[in-house]
Amino acid sequence: MKNCYLLVIASILILQSCAQNKPTESKTKATSGNPIWEGWYADPEGIIFDDKYWIYPTYSAPYDEQVFMDAYSSSDLVNWTKHERIVDTSAVKWVKRAMWAPAIVKKDSKYFLFFGGNDIQSDNEYGGIGIAVADKPEGPFKDYLGKPLIDKFYNGAQPIDQFVFQDKDGSYYIYYGGWRHCNVAKLSDDFKSIVPFEDGTLYREVTPESYVEGPFMFIRDGKYYFMWSEGGWTGPDYSVAYAIADSPFGPFKRIGKILQQDPNIGRGAGHHSVIHENKSDKWYIVYHRRPLTETDGNHRVTCIDEMFFDENGLIKPVVMTNEGVEINSLK
Template sequence: MKRLMLLALLFSASFAALAQQKKNKSLSGNPVFPGWYADPEGIIFGKNYWIYPTYSAPYNQQVFMDAFSSPDLVNWTKHPRIIDTTAIKWAKRAMWAPAIVEKAGKYFLFFGANDIQNDQEVGGIGVAVADKPSGPFKDHLGKPLIDRFINGAQPIDQFVFKDKDGQYYMIYGGWRHCNIAKLNDDFTGFVPFPDGTTFKEITPKGYVEGPFMFMRNGKYYFMWSEGGWTGPNYSVAYAVSDSPFGPFERVDKILKQDPKVATGAGHHSVIQAPGKDQWYIVYHRRPLTETDGNHRETCIDRMEFDENGLIKPVQITFEGVKAQPLR
């Protein structure tokens, strides 16, 4: 009996120590949460950071999405199955690369599904809506928002960018082509540009997939992934312009593998600390021990600029980032 009591006390003390250690955790570590997850969309809603990734598995198993929230970039909470193919009747597999925005108290989740290879297949880019960032999300249209190839762009890897005038744009595309289109007010379709076109191609040199855009000091930074997603040389490059429509001249590659840390670092997003010139890049990479293309992990590292506003090469780390609580 005494031995059992002693074991119980030791277990209790160990548990308390682990709990305190977790409570006092000051670095995120990389990956920031366990499991195979890729294509992360990082964003801030209220007093929490959120990450919406692809569940990284064979296409026929990619039938749902999880989300993760954190008050400080260090301690993350999993929100399982915020959406799945039971809510999106036209989607059957390959639910990819979510993007999310909040508008008028509603949360709109954009995603690719089915990995269509031509205009005769059902699939493309869809949109779902929920009352909370944790879902559950339901189909906003009952069909894809974009279901065909336009300007050579496979309808995948969508990012929704809110411009300084409040206008929302969708920037998307695989197969080495990227389009931009103006979303309508309720995200059910698109508004033509003054010249009558609806989709404008803005593909920069080297573009493969995974577009992302943000603004800093009045400039538009357009970022994308290069290389093959299953290979070690997957990476992120960028361009800068005075307009969301470009022209975008490739500046440099800023995120790539480190043979001492991980390979296949790419398909990213960017988070700015509120009110600060402090930036984080959220991306996926493949551990050095893994050869399976789907074995990808979500990581966060600092992203910094030089005195000319150019992005410095990102050092990928095991440590991750320091706690940055939202107030």
């Protein structure tokens, strides 16, 4: 009888073990969800390289802890892979803190990552906008210049929040600026210097009404769409506005806001970028916002939603969601 009892117990344990080890059915995410990954990240730069979407954000933390950057990649906008510490202050030794707001371009088989460093408050401090370079979009990136590319307050613009834009003729321009001033400058072919415009100036101010920081530019139907962030970055009024012009130099007459807080979704929505997927002709806005449960200024998350245009080419107000976007595979 004892042996029979032990046999029954053994059978039960085997059945339980089999049940525990039975493969579970994997559930495919229908949408990206917002935020699109865990953790505090802000100022996202979204772009497509070859067959992948990439997002390069700021690590959102106290300035002295912002000494590295991560990146994320996806082939479908829904499933994301984290690439840790693609660059840090051990690779860019002149940066001590506040490594901010990456912008990236691919040129001549190299990836150039532009960033702000040290949050300088005057021309007497050392820092500004720098460049790192890598052979792959996930890095590792190394310092390209060994010093800042832009390190002074030209036209009153703090040297932060840069965006690098390639015009129709192949020229590269850098738009940047905090403290309610925005400059544009032309980059040399090797990205090692600023070259003068035809009138001899190096930095041209293009500040639109209500501009605060975070410029971004794209071309659609031959028009230049210039976008920026307004309000205070720690406040609920942080938002995105835009203008349309016939030239990359403006004039940029403000049309209105297209992204702002939603009391049911999140606050402080801003500092964005735009991804255009040509195959489907879908437009996406990648941005950060503060969850309704958070009051810490650094508690920002990266989100993505679709962006639409009306029949006149104006950008429709963005509807922030918790669902995010549907799968859009590049393969």
